[in-house]
Amino acid sequence: MQTYVSTEAGEGVDEWAAAKTLVKPPDQLELTEAELKEEFTRILTANNPHAPQNIVRYSFKKRTYKPISYVDQMAVHFSLNGNMILKDSDEGRRQKIRLSTAVGSHCSIFLQAAGEEEAEESGTAEVAEAAEAEEPPPPRVKEQKLANQFNFIERASGTLNNPMRWEIYDAYVEELQKIERSKEKEKTKAQIAKREEEKKKGRKLTSLESQSDDITKISKAAKIMERMVNQNTFDDIAQDFKYFEDASDEYRDQQGTLLPLWKFQYDKTKRLAVTAISWNPKYKDLFAVGYGSYDFMKQGQGMLLLYTMKNPSFPEYVFSSESGIMCLDFHHDHPYLVAVGFYDGNVAIYNLKKATSQPSYKSSAKSGKHTEPVWQVKWQKDDMDNNLNFFSISSDGRIVSWTLVKNELVHTDVIKLSVEGTTMQGPEGLQLQTLGCGTSFDFHKKIDYLFLVGTEEGKIYKCSKCYSSQFLDVFEAHHMAVDSVSWNPYHLKVFISCSSDWTVKIWDHTVKTPMFIYDLNSAVGDVAWSPYSSTVFAAVTTDGKAHVFDLSINKYEALCTQLVVAKKKNKITHIQFNPVYPIVIIGDERGHVTSLKLSPNLRRMPKEKKGQEVKKGPEVEIAKLDKLLNLVREPESKAEK
Amino acid sequence: MTLIAEVEETLKRIQAHRGVVATMVVNAEGIPIRTTLDNSTTVQYAGLLHQLTMKARSTVRDIDPQNDLTFLRIRSKKHEIMVAPVLKTANPF
Numbered sequence: 001m002q003t004y005v006s007t008e009a010g011e012g013v014d015e016w017a018a019a020k021t022l023v024k025p026p027d028q029l030e031l032t033e034a035e036l037k038e039e040f041t042r043i044l045t046a047n048n049p050h051a052p053q054n055i056v057r058y059s060f061k062k063r064t065y066k067p068i069s070y071v072d073q074m075a076v077h078f079s080l081n082g083n084m085i086l087k088d089s090d091e092g093r094r095q096k097i098r099l100s101t102a103v104g105s106h107c108s109i110f111l112q113a114a115g116e117e118e119a120e121e122s123g124t125a126e127v128a129e130a131a132e133a134e135e136p137p138p139p140r141v142k143e144q145k146l147a148n149q150f151n152f153i154e155r156a157s158g159t160l161n162n163p164m165r166w167e168i169y170d171a172y173v174e175e176l177q178k179i180e181r182s183k184e185k186e187k188t189k190a191q192i193a194k195r196e197e198e199k200k201k202g203r204k205l206t207s208l209e210s211q212s213d214d215i216t217k218i219s220k221a222a223k224i225m226e227r228m229v230n231q232n233t234f235d236d237i238a239q240d241f242k243y244f245e246d247a248s249d250e251y252r253d254q255q256g257t258l259l260p261l262w263k264f265q266y267d268k269t270k271r272l273a274v275t276a277i278s279w280n281p282k283y284k285d286l287f288a289v290g291y292g293s294y295d296f297m298k299q300g301q302g303m304l305l306l307y308t309m310k311n312p313s314f315p316e317y318v319f320s321s322e323s324g325i326m327c328l329d330f331h332h333d334h335p336y337l338v339a340v341g342f343y344d345g346n347v348a349i350y351n352l353k354k355a356t357s358q359p360s361y362k363s364s365a366k367s368g369k370h371t372e373p374v375w376q377v378k379w380q381k382d383d384m385d386n387n388l389n390f391f392s393i394s395s396d397g398r399i400v401s402w403t404l405v406k407n408e409l410v411h412t413d414v415i416k417l418s419v420e421g422t423t424m425q426g427p428e429g430l431q432l433q434t435l436g437c438g439t440s441f442d443f444h445k446k447i448d449y450l451f452l453v454g455t456e457e458g459k460i461y462k463c464s465k466c467y468s469s470q471f472l473d474v475f476e477a478h479h480m481a482v483d484s485v486s487w488n489p490y491h492l493k494v495f496i497s498c499s500s501d502w503t504v505k506i507w508d509h510t511v512k513t514p515m516f517i518y519d520l521n522s523a524v525g526d527v528a529w530s531p532y533s534s535t536v537f538a539a540v541t542t543d544g545k546a547h548v549f550d551l552s553i554n555k556y557e558a559l560c561t562q563l564v565v566a567k568k569k570n571k572i573t574h575i576q577f578n579p580v581y582p583i584v585i586i587g588d589e590r591g592h593v594t595s596l597k598l599s600p601n602l603r604r605m606p607k608e609k610k611g612q613e614v615k616k617g618p619e620v621e622i623a624k625l626d627k628l629l630n631l632v633r634e635p636e637s638k639a640e641k
Numbered sequence: 642m643t644l645i646a647e648v649e650e651t652l653k654r655i656q657a658h659r660g661v662v663a664t665m666v667v668n669a670e671g672i673p674i675r676t677t678l679d680n681s682t683t684v685q686y687a688g689l690l691h692q693l694t695m696k697a698r699s700t701v702r703d704i705d706p707q708n709d710l711t712f713l714r715i716r717s718k719k720h721e722i723m724v725a726p727v728l729k730t731a732n733p734f
Contacts, residue, residue, distance in 0.1 A: 166702030170729070215675065216644045218666060221725040222651040224712060228723055229658050314654055
């Protein structure tokens with residue numbers, strides 16, 4: 001029935017009140033009121049309305065037609081014939097056999113018709129059996145799929161996210177670790193406790209939610225972050241360090257320059273002078289700086305800082321001591337052990353692996369410390385009992401070997417530097433000997449027992465570890481104290497020495513007179529051979545300049561003389577070459593350490609013949625110069641072209 | 642120095658470094674535990690960066706489960722955001 005409302009267009013206000021008349025279709029039944037109210041009942045039954053209700057059957061017994069009481073009420077709405085066969089029926093079994101033998105090399109084709117003849121059945125069954133007998137039992141189609149936590153997916157429990165590959169990996173790794181741990185439990189219990197603690201720090205926080213948010217977990221992340229922030233701040237320096245090669249060296253006619261890179265300073269060492277620098281043998285970016293004072297009157301405390309080039313603003317390790325540190329040395333095989341010599345004559349070993357700021361082992365007045373400042377320490381090879389040992393030299397004229405035996409430092413006097421011709425007769429017939437003051441020493445790289453000692457009197461003694469009372473040789477080297485002696489890293493006979501008498505001298509240890517003498521117009525604080533060439537060395541002077549020489553290019557002059565320290569009041573004390581990178585670090589009296597990059601001219605490698613590393617100069621060229629320079633042999637290499 | 646004191650000092654140094662605007666420490670659920678910013682900004686940054694770091698880390702590890710994310714840097718026109726996640730696997734430093 002359709003109805004629609006029509007409104008008469010008329011008075012505006014009363015439009016909505018206009019009567020609405022219903023419109024009826026023409027064939028609608030007209031009923032009276034009474035008829036409209038009449039109720040009709042409808043009953044729902046399960047009877048099939050289409051089923052016949054008066055089916056009759058002929059009954060032979062009664063010989064009449066009888067109505068059937070019950071009529072089937074089922075109405076089929078939809079039927080479909082399927083093609084599924086029972087597994088255990090004949091046809092099903094036949095199909096199974098057929099499938100399993102289809103893998104074999106020969107296959108007999110079975111008819112798959114729905115209605116199968118009996119004759120064929122028996123025939124095929126026999127063939128199937130034969131096939132089975134011939135071949136070994138065919139491989140199972142699929143092994144039972146094992147359900148584990150990763151691939152068991154039930155429709156009810158499946159979630160959207162498939163587990164990540166790495167979560168699986170993590171779970172397996174954890175399992176492995178658990179197994180390992182249970183194995184280790186049989187060995188030691190203490191070890192397990194340590195390992196579990198370490199793992200706790202790396203484990204996800206959710207598993208340890210009961211613990212408070214421990215900030216120590218981010219120690220490594222904080223370290224990395226600090227280094228990255230520093231890298232950002234000093235980005236241009238880092239780029240220079242890595243990639244910058246001064247192109248103007250080509251036009252500079254063999255002169256080179258030193259490019260200043262990072263500057264390392266620490267506020268607590270502002271009043272201290274750098275007294276020792278050394279690179280770590282294992283980590284090529286880590287170096288140790290010892291702080292103390294060269295001034296006799298102004299002795300204060302000392303510090304040992306370890307910096308890394310990756311973080312120029314703050315040292316990695318900080319150790320402080322009561323007395324100024326004068327020298328330090330890293331152990332070659334154990335790069336976490338640092339031997340240190342103090343101004344008060346003590347020596348100590350710091351262990352970087354331990355978190356304390358105190359040395360692990362320290363000498364004392366009882367254990368034979370020196371009576372004067374220790375000027376140099378050097379680690380030696382482990383002795384026959386595999387104990388660590390190192391040598392120290394001091395102004396009190398003794399060279400002492402310290403051995404670490406059962407957590408204690410045991411000392412042995414190796415040599416006493418007696419000055420010749422000064423034995424005096426003391427009271428009661430005692431022989432007194434004045435001792436020279438040793439200021440530096442260096443051990444030969446190949447010949448184990450051979451070493452050189454520089455003294456305050458300016459002499460250099462060639463000594464042997466085996467002879468404790470006599471020297472092998474004496475060189476009248478300098479007029480003032482010998483500040484540093486160093487064997488050439490390549491040539492086995494050459495060494496260099498520098499002194500406060502403004503000179504640097506290069507020697508052949510078989511010849512009494514120096515090969516080369518360089519006057520640098522100011523007291524020379526330190527000299528160092530470069531690790532990449534046998535003819536390159538650098539010296540620093542107290543007027544703040546660094547001089548770099550290359551004997552193969554220029555025998556008389558420095559290739560580079562550069563003012564490194566800004567203020568003239570500042571003196572440079574030490575210099576060291578980095579073993580792998582082309583940089584040097586220079587320490588000064590204000591506690592600053594500056595790193596500089598060597599320009600290409602200072603790093604020129606002569607062409608090597610057949611990959612020879614050890615450079616030994618040809619005698620012919622040398623002989624020519626020998627005649628000019630007091631029969632001196634030049635131990636450098638020249639490419640023979 | 643104890644480990645806690647060292648870590649606190651390192652964080653202080655980072656914050657005092659030239660050019661550093663703010664620092665934040667976030668735990669594994671993404672809840673900030675230390676910050677130098679105001680609350681609303683901290684919460685916003687923590688939530689966003691946590692999601693991004695998780696996504697980056699799962700990307701790296703999905704490609705090779707033995708690998709792991711060590712550092713994340715986002716450079717934009719105005720600033721640079723650096724994220725150092727805490728590694729789950731033991732890492733020789």
